[in-house]
Amino acid sequence: xxxxxxxxxxxxxxxxxxxxxxxxxxxxxxxxxxxxxxxxxxxxxxxxxxxxxxxxxxxxxxxxxxxxxxxxxxxxxxxxxxxxxxxxxxxxxxxxxxxxxxxxxxxxxxxxxxxxxxxxxxxxxxxxxxxxxxxxxxxxxxxxxxxxxxxxxxxxxxxxxxxxxxxxxxxxxxxxxxxxxxxxxxxxxxxxxxxxxxxxxxxxxxxxxxxxxxxxxxxxxxxxxxxxxxxxxxxxxxxxxxxxxxxxxxxxxxxxxxxxxxxxxxxxxxxxxxxxxxxxxxxxxxxxxxxxxxxxxxxxxxxxxxxxxxxxxxxxxxxxxxxxxxxxxxxxxxxxxxxxxxxxxxxxxxxxxxxxxxxxxxxxxxxxxxxxxxxxxxxxxxxxxxxxxxxxxxxxxxxxxxxxxxxxxxxxxxxxxxxxxxxxxxxxxxxxxxxxxxxxxxxxxxxxxxxxxxxxx
Numbered sequence: 477x478x479x480x481x482x483x484x485x486x487x488x489x490x491x492x493x494x495x496x497x498x499x500x501x502x503x504x505x506x507x508x509x510x511x512x513x514x515x516x517x518x519x520x521x522x523x524x525x526x527x528x529x530x531x532x533x534x535x536x537x538x539x540x541x542x543x544x545x546x547x548x549x550x551x552x553x554x555x556x557x558x559x560x561x562x563x564x565x566x567x568x569x570x571x572x573x574x575x576x577x578x579x580x581x582x583x584x585x586x587x588x589x590x591x592x593x594x595x596x597x598x599x600x601x602x603x604x605x606x607x608x609x610x611x612x613x614x615x616x617x618x619x620x621x622x623x624x625x626x627x628x629x630x631x632x633x634x635x636x637x638x639x640x641x642x643x644x645x646x647x648x649x650x651x652x653x654x655x656x657x658x659x660x661x662x663x664x665x666x667x668x669x670x671x672x673x674x675x676x677x678x679x680x681x682x683x684x685x686x687x688x689x690x691x692x693x694x695x696x697x698x699x700x701x702x703x704x705x706x707x708x709x710x711x712x713x714x715x716x717x718x719x720x721x722x723x724x725x726x727x728x729x730x731x732x733x734x735x736x737x738x739x740x741x742x743x744x745x746x747x748x749x750x751x752x753x754x755x756x757x758x759x760x761x762x763x764x765x766x767x768x769x770x771x772x773x774x775x776x777x778x779x780x781x782x783x784x785x786x787x788x789x790x791x792x793x794x795x796x797x798x799x800x801x802x803x804x805x806x807x808x809x810x811x812x813x814x815x816x817x818x819x820x821x822x823x824x825x826x827x828x829x830x831x832x833x834x835x836x837x838x839x840x841x842x843x844x845x846x847x848x849x850x851x852x853x854x855x856x857x858x859x860x861x862x863x864x865x866x867x868x869x870x871x872x873x874x875x876x877x878x879x880x881x882x883x884x885x886x887x888x889x890x891x892x893x894x895x896x897x898x899x900x901x902x903x904x905x906x907x908x909x910x911x912x913x914x915x916x917x918x919x920x921x922x923x924x925x926x927x928x929x930x931x932x933x
Contacts, residue, residue: 511528518702520733522741523561523741534557558763562746563746569600576661579596582694586698590623590627591627593624610624610664615642621638644680644684649687694718697724697738705738723735725750727757735749807865814849
């Protein structure tokens with residue numbers, strides 16, 4: 477996500493470091509490159525113009541503090557303007573209404589509305605502790621109704637049945653009556669999409685909105701459509717009183733034009749961002765965190781939240797105690813770590829959020845992929861319990877059996893065993909206070925950011 481924009485901005489911001497003062501002359505070239513980076517990222521032209529104008533006004537004449545280089549001042553200004561373009565802070569759903577709080581989803585067909593209803597239902601149930609009812613008013617696609625029913629079962633929320641013979645307004649009014657009777661906190665309404673904006677669609681969704689008067693009307697849009705996403709959002713915003721946007725498929729969007737354009741064009745905040753196909757791949761949209769990721773500074777807060785919610789703390793504690801007691805780290809423990817890493821979106825998702833990753837060459841990033849982790853897991857799954865506990869017994873014939881069972885080659889098994897041995901050695905260093913020594917040894921090993929880090933006073 478945002479990889480193209482991040483690479484271009486990082487490269488252009490490096491060039492301005494080392495100046496004693498930011499002047500119109502020495503930032504002109506950098507601003508030109510920033511402008512080109514935004515245009516290549518498919519950011520809408522009015523947004524690019526205002527962005528560059530604001531950065532220039534703030535940067536020219538800025539005195540450089542004693543502990544900061546001009547590169548850092550400029551990065552800080554660019555970061556501030558990126559945040560401003562995307563909305564500055566996360567805006568939560570407004571569910572302060574007489575239950576049920578009705579949340580209506582709108583958008584074009586294929587944008588991911590139905591999936592987003594399922595993801596949002598899971599988010600509200602688990603993170604906000606709300607009782608949720610979902611209903612489909614998409615009377616044009618029986619498959620959409622069935623899909624929502626399946627998703628509701630998957631995330632364990634109640635589904636209100638509907639059929640293609642019913643009218644959307646009758647369906648939703650029936651769902652509201654049921655939600656009141658059963659004391660549901662929130663009702664999520666999935667609506668029909670079209671392949672393009674048309675009068676019939678807009679007329680129908682306007683009537684539905686007027687009849688049910690939702691507290692939140694969210695526009696669901698595919699990030700991969702770039703600035704077209706912003707233009708479609710504008711058309712919907714003119715027809716409906718939108719309260720926010722859900723940006724889907726952002727994990728497949730290397731440019732980021734939609735995220736940077738929507739707020740400016742519609743005046744409506746992006747409230748959630750979809751980062752994958754998994755049912756839990758929906759995150760609240762934090763402009764400051766996204767801006768940090770665009771500039772290659774990572775997103776440590778989101779990474780910590782992800783680890784907090786996904787890591788099995790009991791398992792982690794058992795492994796830690798085992799290692800500290802010198803009982804060894806075996807392949808079963810290794811497999812558990814791989815499984816938990818995959819649960820956090822895989823290695824690429826984690827690397828995306830780690831500071832300094834923007835400076836690592838693409839060739840190196842390409843070597844660390846989730847396919848390798850899946851292969852490693854398959855190899856361990858093909859081992860017996862004894863082999864996982866005592867990897868030293870894995871010799872020639874056992875290696876051939878494991879390779880055949882996991883659909884890999886013997887050299888793949890050898891590679892995994894070598895990586896495991898290295899990790900085992902690292903774990904042994906943690907025993908008896910070795911962890912602190914290891915951490916000290918790693919100090920200063922992180923890649924430097926554009927302009928360098930500010931010195932701590």
